[in-house]
Amino acid sequence: MKKYAVEARRVEILEATCEVVIERGFAGTRIADVAKRLNVSNSLIHYHFESKEALLAAAFEYYARKDLSEMERDIELGQSATAQLWRLIESYVPEGSDDVEWMLWIDAWGEALRNPLMKSISQQLDEQSIGFLERVLRRGNETGEFQCDQPRVSAMRITALIDGLAVQFAAHEGVVKRKELMRALRALAAFETGLSPDDIRDGKRGPRPSTTRTSTPSSPVTGGVAPTAITDAALRQLLASISDAQLRGDAPGWLALWGPQGELVMPDGAAAKGHDALGEVFTKHYGSDRWTLQSPEVVVFLADESTGHATGRVTVTERFQRRNGAIGSRIATLHDRYERTPHGWLLAGRRYEVLD
Structure with a gap:
């Protein structure tokens, strides 16, 4: 007691x-x-x-x-x-x-x-x-x-x-x-x-079907809104990683940031879909330079958080050095599509438009 x-x-x-x-x-x-x-x-x-x-x-x-x-x-x-x-x-x-x-x-x-x-x-x-x-x-x-x-x-x-x-x-x-x-x-x-x-809600949810989450490219977001801070940061990190891979001439690292059916359209109209074709474009456009540096100047994202799709309009200053030592620069706008996968956000599509 x-x-x-x-x-x-x-x-x-x-x-x-x-x-x-x-x-x-x-x-x-x-x-x-x-x-x-x-x-x-x-x-x-x-x-x-x-x-x-x-x-x-x-x-x-x-x-x-x-x-x-x-x-x-x-x-x-x-x-x-x-x-x-x-x-x-x-x-x-x-x-x-x-x-x-x-x-x-x-x-x-x-x-x-x-x-x-x-x-x-x-x-x-x-x-x-x-x-x-x-x-x-x-x-x-x-x-x-x-x-x-x-x-x-x-x-x-x-x-x-x-x-x-x-x-x-x-x-x-x-x-x-x-x-x-x-x-x-x-x-x-x-x-x-x-x-x-x-x-993420308080309700019943059973195991997901194997087809629920795939890495196929998404459709462009037409009714998206400004992304959450977390998504915005993730997309900016994706852009930085892509630019870093281009700067280092790292083709495998660059390809790993694309969805399996990623689509790319270059300024000259050359188009590629899928990792094999994308690898060829990388070798032709980035492998021929000593280095290429893309610096985002204006970035606008729209996202549909519920479906895991997003778009981006990214205006960049691109500086490069040719193999002969010549240095050049240009301004371009990247019209991007992104998809969220179990491994994070990946690039699903990009149309590359040169402004000058």
């Missing part, structure tokens, strides 16, 4: 500490504040916790583990891995700038920089959060819902985006809207799992 009473008092102190921290923050919380909240002496608090640092760390751990336990129970209610993934994302993301749980987490990260006990507990809890997501991703692979090559790495990327955007959302009201945050998370979760953003 005495042991129970001691534990009950300890929990009472932890809950009171959390209340004070929510009001004052970790840095502004004193043992005297907690004692006053409970109408007890400071010495009683010290009997259970040897220092303020130990009290704050224990209070955060108590609150956070309770929060994570509730989250885990909610996740288990999802009837598929896809539904569990969506529930997990929904649970992680703050409801608003006054979300108490996130206020505590954000403050704890700052306190962890000064409090070694808090740092250790914060790391453990972050690891537990990543573990939840990794487990869901592995389950999706097992059921055939996901195509996630590295569940651990994907879990870290998703939680990193959640943490970063959630801090902006919770701490800086108006910088990012919750709708925008959720759209970015849907896009990243879809990219990591081989789904489309619209698939």
Whole structure:
């Protein structure tokens, strides 16, 4: 009975500490504040916790583990891995700038920089959060819902985006809207799992037919909108990788960035479709130069996130050096089509128009 009473008092102190921290923050919380909240002496608090640092760390751990336990129970209610993934994302993301749980987490990260006990507990809890997501991703692979090559790495990327955007959302009201945050998370979760953003929802979803995701070229997007930040970054990285391969004369690397049935139309009207024909064009147009450097000047993307198709109008300055040493430049517009595949965004089509 005495042991129970001691534990009950300890929990009472932890809950009171959390209340004070929510009001004052970790840095502004004193043992005297907690004692006053409970109408007890400071010495009683010290009997259970040897220092303020130990009290704050224990209070955060108590609150956070309770929060994570509730989250885990909610996740288990999802009837598929896809539904569990969506529930997990929904649970992680703050409801608003006054979300108490996130206020505590954000403050704890700052306190962890000064409090070694808090740092250790914060790391453990972050690891537990990543573990939840990794487990869901592995389950999706097992059921055939996901195509996630590295569940651990994907879990870290998703939680990193959640943490970063959630801090902006919770701490800086108006910088990012919750709708925008959720759209970015849907896009990243879809990219990591081989789904489309619209698939990430709380509903039943069985294993995908083998024909659902292919690498065949997409049709041009006619009703697209500006892509999410994640898709925009991925498409810009694709452009950079293509330019890098051209600069280095790396034909295999360049071809790997095209869909299997990729189509290319050059300024002189020469056309190619498929990797074999594209390889010949690369040898003729880029292999004949010492180097070719494409620098994007104006980039406009439109995307249909639900289907995994996008278009781009990319105006570039192209500099090159011929084998005879002559250096030249030109301005061109690349009319691109892109497709999202389980391996990321690939180039599905390009019409190359020289402007001068």
